[in-house]
Amino acid sequence: MASTRDSIADIWGPRTPILGSQWPVRVDQNVEEEPDRWVQACCFLCSNGCGIDIAVKDDRPGGRIVGVRGREADVVNRGRLGPKGLHSWVANGSPDRLTRPLVRHGDRLEPASWDEAMDLIVQRMKAAKAKYTAGSIGFYTSGQLFAEENYTLSVIRTAGIGTLHIDGNTRLCTATAGAALKETFGSDGQPGNYGDVDVTDCFLFVGHDMAATATVLWARVLDRRRGDAPSKMIVIDPRRTATAAEADLHIKPRLGTNVAVMNSLIRELIAQSHVDRAFIEAHTLGYDELANTVEAYTPERIAEIAHIPADQIRQAAAMIGGSKMLLSTCLQGVYQSNQGTAAAVQVNNVNLVLGRIGRPGCGILQMNGQPTAENSRETGSGGDLSGFRNFDNPRHVEEMAKLWNVDPATLPNWGPPTHAMQIFDYVGDGSIKVLWIIGTNPAVSFPDLGRLREDLRKQGVFVIVQDAFMTETAEFADVVLPAAIWGEKTGCSTNVDRVVHLNHKAIEPPGEARSDLDIFLDFARRMDFRDKDGAPLIKWSDAEGAFDAWRECSRGRPCDYSGLSYEKLTGGSGIPWPCNEKHPDGSDRYYADLNFATDPDYCESYGHDLLTGAAITEEDYHAKKPNGRAFLRAAEYVPPAEEPDAAYPFFLSTGRVVYHFHTRTKTGRSKELRDAAPDAFIQVSEADASRLGIKEGEMLRVTSRRGAAEAPARIGDIEPGTLFMPFHYGYWDDPERARAANELTLYEWDPVSKQPHFKYAAVRLEKVTGALLPQPEETKREAAAETVPAGRPCLADYIGLLLANEACLVRGWEKLHKAHPKTPDIRQQGGLFRTWTSENVAALQPFVQTYGEWREGEPEALDKALRIGRPATGFGLMRDLQDPWLMVNESMVSIAVLVQAARALGDGELENALRGIESRNERQRNWLFSRIRQAAPQALTVLS
Structure with a gap:
């Protein structure tokens, strides 16, 4: 037995055009010897999750893997496998496996x-x-x-x-994938599926080089494009990848500008009257805010921000609007870049404003990186x-x-x-x-x-x-x-379009x-x-x-497995969740009823501010009354955290190559895959290479504010001023030089998803003319000692800070009473609040004994306001009310911090004491704020 095809030279295999709505079967196989048995599993080297059979030879104890083939019956791949799936299984038998602790x-x-x-x-x-x-x-x-x-x-x-x-x-x-789905639909879970590829008439790929990252899914896209009435394709990517080369329209934005580009696209869809107003009214919230936000993002403005022709945005909107369906996808070019969640949410918004979701050919795939x-x-x-x-x-x-x-x-x-x-x-x-x-x-x-x-x-x-x-x-x-x-x-894996596979040992x-x-x-x-x-x-x-x-x-729950079992998952295809009494054979289409997972008692998240990451409160979320409607969340464009300058004039992006997975732990141990992509490279534009005298294959050095890496030059298919390096290559195989792309990347993260920014970094580029930079020295780490001196916990300090705040507040109430003795409510309420605050001080004393003395000293700044003498006028009263209001707020911050610590410690008594203080202080704060607002008009607008 042997390989049915050369997947190294012919990555995606021969075309099998989709002529109806069913993707034809093609079984790919790579087997060294005739196996004794085949074992059902799922490929583990991209997010596609292809059904696979493992060929096993039982000529030694425990058996050995001698090859693989695609599973003909599986809905995901219909028998196909990519180069990593066909070749990486040899890693199981690698002689450098760890075998003992x-x-x-x-x-x-x-x-x-x-x-x-x-x-x-x-x-x-x-x-x-x-x-x-x-x-x-x-x-x-x-x-x-x-x-x-x-x-x-x-x-x-x-x-x-x-x-x-x-x-x-x-x-x-792909943390941003989950975050974007939660922000829009209330819960994780893909509102598109691979079956949409077979029938859609329009693809939108945003920051997604599918040809390299999900080869079998890309083969499915190619087969759709080679079938009857080929679908249109728009790709947004700064590099001319194999995916972009296939596109009808390739938009090449400057790194870090995805939100601006997507806002402009949405604006044009509105301007060209492509939006579905009935769908928006019935099934979404937030359209007016979205429309107002995107209005400023004209194609001409985006041409300046993203360095793309203005007419490309108009052309993309016309192509999308003129189609009847839309399948949108995005991956690391969105997730790992500036404003990742905000940009991914705008991709969701494109489908939603068009009403293209929940039906065949209409969906969104916020892609993953592994099955x-x-x-x-x-x-x-x-x-x-x-x-x-x-x-x-x-x-x-x-x-x-x-x-x-x-x-x-x-x-x-x-x-x-x-x-x-x-x-x-x-x-x-x-x-x-x-x-x-x-x-x-x-x-x-x-x-x-x-x-x-x-x-x-x-x-x-x-x-x-x-x-x-x-x-x-x-x-x-x-x-x-x-x-x-x-x-x-043995165990189960779930791929991008929710298909659950059982992997048998x-x-x-x-x-x-x-x-x-x-x-x-x-x-x-x-x-x-x-x-x-x-x-x-x-x-x-x-x-x-x-x-x-x-x-x-x-x-x-949305990811309902209750109808699945090992027995049901054995022998045929993987099955998509939810699988339950209502959907006993799984659910090909999520949100087909257009009832989204946004109910306050059902949703996975109440959402966040897309620019700051601040969480939306439960109360504010309830007030929106989503009732199963999706959110159209708007976001302004914010420039990247780091941009090229005179010292670091290039932008660097990192990413994948088709033959390797993650850090090559498995794929680097396959000779075929290793020979196909043996080393890292630095991709540079033809214009920059000509200007700097760089030739193909010459050793280059890239340096950022964080580190440096070296790799051979690869020239072309990228915009001037931009460089690209694959991130797979580290040091386990001793390259004898610094070559890891992540020596260079930023330690920054998205405010919502907390996903790091790998897709832009300011760097400089030069040819290597002397010795190579040595690879990082191997660790000489000593064993971690059982007892190591550590910084002391700071709980006592915050208890002391809260005590200082409250003691200062007591003096604040006393000052207020003395300064304004003729104001009746100040005398009455001030006396009550002084009593409450004294009770707060007493309530904290036992915990000083438990957790120790405050070691930092009382900050003098708390008492500064109390030393200001103001006249007993309306303006003086308003300013004197503001002082305790600020002190109460200072205490409330300390209380919030201490409550979290008490919960982490499991100290219910401390938490209860703090809740009591919080309740009393909240009432003081509300009274003070109301009293200040009542005093303000007279104090500020009438002479006193």
Whole structure:
């Protein structure tokens, strides 16, 4: 047996045009030997989630993989596979797999038993939680985990450890996809599907090089374009990619201007009278604000901002408006750039103002980067509450507590979940003491790698890395756990268009490697997590048991798995959720009834200010009365945080190449894929290359304010002033030079999704004329000591600050009474409020004894206002009222901070005391504000 095609030379395979509405079958295969059996699974190397069969030879204990083929019956790929799917399976048999746990002794990692490694992890976890609270423990996980593993980890961190600090590497690639869907539709979940490709008459790709990132889906698009009545295609991308080369209209905006471009496109759709007013009125909120916002974004203005011809915007609007359908997609060119969530939301707005959603050929695909990114968001291992529940909704928190049989107060909902960038910031400042990194390689994939390496070298943090290979990140670990990978374990994965696949275990993992699920279950047993009745918190012992538990967790939620089972998912195609009593065979189309998930008691999020990231309150959200309507959220354009200048005159963007996945941990171990793309490159325009005397293949150096990298030149297919580097290439295969693109990238993130900005950075470019820059030195990290001096907790300081505020407020009321003795309500209300404030001071005293003395000293600024003598006039009264109003507000900030800390500590007495102070101060603040407003007209407009 052999390969059915050369997917390296012919990436997308021969055309099989869609002549009706059904994409034809074409089975791709790459098999070295005749297998003894085939095992059902799903490809794991892009977000497409193609159905795949694994060829297994049973000529050795545990078996070995000898090839793969596409699954003919699967709705996702109809038998097709791309180059990564056809070739990366050889990584399972790579001789450099990790096969035993490793424990650091001094500056060396040495083999250990599982008992030794796990006992050490448990010891350090328990010690950190006891001494520093659960807030000293963090998890950074991967979109490569199955749903069962993600859900188990979510229960462990939420109800077992009780920490807010968990996120996945999906934060780096597609957190904005989930954020944009929540902002528009109230919940995650794609309002488009792959079947829309087969029938749509218009494609809009925004910042999405589908030809490189999802090769099988791109083949489907090409087959639609080669079929009857080919669909139109618009691509918005600064590079001339294979995707852009296929387009009828290619718009090449300047990096960081996506919001401006999309606002202009929406404006033109309105100006050309393409909007569906009846749909907008019946199914959306916010149209007037959106229309008013985009009005200023004329094509001529956008030509100046984005450096594109004004007529291209008019042409795009005419093409879209003149079609009857629209399938819009976006990916990293939107998510990883300036104003990522705001831009992705505007893509949603395009379909909504046209009313093109919920029917064949009309949808939106906010794409993912890997086939289990959706699972991490569904299950909560990306920080959210499991089942697309809302952490800000007390009823949802109570649902989870009931499901897990724990006290709701123990679940960490006192603040927003900690995103990945913030987790590593906490590592850097020493407040996270234990960090568990699972199936991902941030020492290559994170922005500003010099900063990341500094964080991982931090003394005092105990680092656990769980992976199949000795990655750049594993070099920093105190414990390395050898993990099984795809093909060696059982579990489910969910792709972009919500199709759930079951991956059956095909072979045994090498040596002592274990599945991620088995590692989590062992950890939970050793930690002895219990529910409130004393039973084990984790009540399952295998993958199917975990799936059944997750299925019940999802029941009634948008991602409803309640109608799925291992039996139902075996033998045929993957099945899209929701799958339940109403949809027993799954749901090809989400939101077909145009009832969106925005009901306040059902939604996953109340939304955010798209420019600042500030959360919309529950009260404000209820006031909007969405009633199942989608939100048309508007956003002004804001320039990027960093722009080219005289010192750094180029803009750098990073991205993917078709032959590699993430940091090449698997694809770099396939000879075919490695030979096809052996090294990084720096793409430069023909004009810039000519001006600088650069020839194809010459070694170039790119330098930013953060670091430098070197790679051969690749000339053409990019705009002047812009450079591009693939981010896949790190240091595990010893290139002997600095070549990781993320040495250069910004440590900035989107205000809503918290996704970092990889798509723009100001850099300078030069030819390498001397010695190459050495690759970063391997870590010489010593083992993290069991007891490390740490900064003291600052709770006492804030209690002291609140005490100082309240004591100052007592004096403020006394001053107000003395300064205005003839004003009756000042005497009466001031006396009451002085009593309340004295009670506040008394209520705080016991906690000074509990948490220690305030060590910072009382700030004199609080008393400055009290030393100002003002006349007993109307104006003097108004100003003297303003002083205690400011003091009350100062106290309210301190109270808000302390309440969060009390909840994190589980100190109910402190929280109750603070709530009492908060209630009294809120009443004082309301009275003061009303009294100031009442006094203002007379004091400011009439002579006194």
